[in-house]
Amino acid sequence: MSNVNEIFEDFLKTNTIFKDKKILQSNYTPENIPHREDQINQIAKILAPALKLQKPSNLFVYGKTGTGKTLSVKHVLKKIKALSEEKSIPIQQLYINCKLKKIADTEYRLIAQLIRDLGKTVPTTGLPTDEIYKIFFNIIDERNQLFILVLDEIDQLVKKIGDEILYNLTRINSELTNSQISIIGISNDYKFTEYLDPRIKSSLSEEEMVFPPYNALQLQDILLSRSRCAFQDNVIEDGVIEKCAAYTAREHGDARRALELLRVAGELAERSGSEKLKIAHLDDADEKIEKDHMVDIVLNQPKQFQAVLYSILFCSKESQVFTGDIYNFYKNICSKSALRPLTQRRTSDIISELDMLGIINAKIISKGRYGRMRQISIALNPTTKSKIVEILEKDLNV
DNA sequence: GTCAATTCACATGAAAGAGACCACGGTCTAGTG
DNA sequence: CTAGACCGTGGTCTCTTTCATGTGAATTGACGA
Known part of the structure; x- marks a missing residue:
């Protein structure tokens, strides 16, 4: 029997600690919130x-990630949909997540x-933009x-x-003469509307709502009900559960993250053959999530980003x-890996984008006579960092 | 010693180019009856 | 005659380059005490 088969056999034999894992996944919509x-x-x-x-008035919903904004809005919309179908009221719902690439990158x-x-x-492309507006307008x-x-993560847009x-x-x-359209904007950023044109702001946020972060007790509730x-x-x-709730409450009260933490901890426990989910698994999960997340981000970057990042890490x-050191080193790397x-100018932008991704911390400092530049440090823990360096070395073959 | 001017090494902005993608309409070509 | 291949044109989109302007504090140098 081949190795792979053994793995599968083993997997089937172990009685998993999960009953239904998809309940902990982020795309799962629970019945009650x-x-x-x-x-x-x-x-x-x-609505x-x-x-x-x-x-209905246009609605603007604020709240940090994982505070249940999207979930609540979707919940209400689902009810409306059910009701409107039952009584054949012509309501059409449109949901767009603006964070998704290739969907909401451009107007x-x-x-x-x-x-x-x-x-x-x-x-997908090729038509003038005003043409596409016309088409949309006519259909509506x-x-x-x-x-x-619904425009989710509208701030990204x-x-x-x-x-x-x-x-x-x-x-x-x-x-519009026949139809009406009302907009629900969902944003993670409280200060988002400050950047908006006042006209847009006033018409968009006829109604506003704020979703506060969950506190530890509420998170516990959520975790408990789902983990059951x-x-x-x-x-x-x-x-x-308590630790998991406390962990995430301390950060931002992000329920999504709490659930992910619990799920990954469960997976780790399962993989290690443990029959119970222990607190130690939680700590491992925390590290693993960060690592996987970062590795994922890095792998999805274009070559040039990787080269810059490698220079920084090195x-x-x-x-x-500082910026200058990195640029010099980067030029070296380039000649080595063709x-x-x-x-x-461009690398400067790349550095600030890496900063936004949370891989590095870049602070602008001025050294007086000796110029103004970014002071850069790594925002990764050592194991993640060495893993990423390894990946980059292979990718760039340096 | 004090204070404004200077200066460095970039940051940041704006505009425009390069090259990829794509739709559309017109033209050419080969296969069909 | 017609379907499909093949162009040219005109559009979007992303990544870049080019050119221009902005910036914070160490340094400099003039000034007065």
């Missing part, structure tokens, strides 16, 4: 006019995606419906392509590194 009743009711109140085909793509969601095909208007458009698209979308109502369905009985040691053996070196 604890500690969000108020918000859900409020959303329902705001209720839709059922009488009156346009064109976003509108094209909306059109596709409405069941028409449209070229001829349907004679009420549209609810505006950061990438500006607020013009929002202006166009909010303005579209005044030109996700795990076999009595596999979780005492204190694990140079940062010394205590302090890359065409980019200009200093």
Whole structure:
């Protein structure tokens, strides 16, 4: 019997500690959403006019990641959908997650995606942008419906392509004769609307809601209710849920992360052959999540980014590194691995993008007469770092 | 010693180019009846 | 006659380059005490 078969056989023999793992996955939508009743009711109140085909106010939802914004909105929309189908009220819902690449990178793509969601095909590129607007507009208007458009992570969208698209979308109502469209924006960033054009801001946030982070007790509740369905009985040691909740509450009260932590800890426990989920697994899971996440990010970067990152990782053996050092080293790397070196201007941008990704910390300092530059340090823990260096060395063959 | 001007080494912005992708319409070509 | 191959044109999109301007504090050098 081959090795792989053994692995599979073993896997089948071990009685897994999970009952239903997908309950802990981030795309799972639970039936009831604890500690969000108020918000859900409020959303329902705001959206209720839709059922009488009156346009609901545009809604703006704020809250950190993992505070249940998307979940709550989707929950309410699901109810509306069920009701509208039952009573055949012409309401159409559109949901776009602006974070997803290739969907909401540009104005064109976003509108094209909306059109596709409405069941028409449209070229992925090649048409003028105003053409695509016209198509969208016509489809909407001829349907004679009420549209609810959800733009999740709308701050990402505006950061990438500006607020013009929002202006166009909010303005579209005044030109529609048969249909109406109301917009629900979901944002992680409290300060998001500050960057917006005041006109857009006022029309977009006719109603505003804030989702506060979960506290440790609420997180415990959530974890408990989900783990009851996700795990076999009595596999979780005492204190694990509490610790997991406390862990994440201390950071941002991100329920998604708490659930991921629990899931990964479970996987680790299972893989190590343990029959119980112990606190130690939680710590391992924490590290593993970060590592996997970072490795994933790095692998998905273009070659040039990797080269710059490698230079940074290599140079940062010394205590302090600055832009200039890195650029020089980077040029070296390029000649070694047959890359065409980019200009200093571009590498500067790459460095700040790596900073945004959380792989490095870059602080702008001024050394007076000796110039102004970024002081760069690594934001990775040592095991992650060495893993990434290893990957990059292979990728760039240096 | 004090204070404004200077200076460095970049950061940051704006604009535009390069090269990839794609749609569309027109033209050419080969296969069919 | 017609379907499909093959162009040219005009559009988007991403990554880059080019050119221009901004920036914070150590250094400098003039000034007055």
